[in-house]
Amino acid sequence: MLLLLAGFSLIAAAFIGVRGWRNRYDALGRRRSVPVISVVGLVILALVLAVPTLLRHRLEGRLTRVASVLVGQHASVHCQTFGQTFTDTSGDLGYVKFDADGVPQHHTTIMRGPCGELRRYLDGGFTHPSANEIIAVHVLTHESMHMRGQTNEADAECEAMQRDAETAQLLGATPDEGLRLARAYWLVDYPNMPDNYRTSDCALGGSLDERLPDPPWTTGAYVAVKLPATG
Ligand SMILES: [Zn+2]
Secondary structure, three states, X not given: OHHHHHHHHHHHHHHHHHHHHHXXXXXXXXXXXXXXXXXXXXXXXXXXXXXXXXXXXXXXXXXXXXXHHHHOOOXXXXXXXXXXXXXXXXXXXXXXXXXXXXXXXXXXXXXXXXHHHHHHHHHOOOOOOOHHHHHHHHHXXXXXHHHOOOOOHHXXXXXXXXXXXXXXXXXXOOHHHHHHHHHHHHHHHHHHOOHHHOOOXXXXXXXXXXXXXXXXXXXXXXXXXXXXXXX
């Protein structure tokens, strides 16, 4: 929609500009002013309308590439638009729709807030992610687990936490930065999740421990948090 309006603005700018140039002399040969301000104003308006959409498409492209790796096949990511926020009353950070047979689609919508945090994470470096950026990276992983076929929230959450380090790396973080992000979510955010997102099976050696290379619950993480005062 915004791109369409931007297109109309550019067409209007071109029309006014060409007409003004053709009519730059009146019937008596006197020079008339070309409507430069109108043309420049319309071009600026087109840029203002188009840039946010183009930036969102660029972000969606990057997130889609990451999600596709996590899912194992093409899986698209859409970032909620400003207009879509007015009709959203879910309170979710992201969602994947299921088809009539209960099978998750290979398409997710991530809400405007976490999408903005993902953009900040990508733009601001990966060394010191904010609390919201950590959650946003996890949302991308969590929704990817749904797109992979997982319909249970606690299982999707546990599978995601074991891949958050991978997600961070796919976004550009180093292995160490990715692992620290995954540990931060596991230690700080996971305990505060609703009951249906948590299970005691999701732990080191638990039945949901997939023993992947970069789990969030390495021994080092426990030592770092359980014994902070012992130095
Ligand atoms: Zn979910």
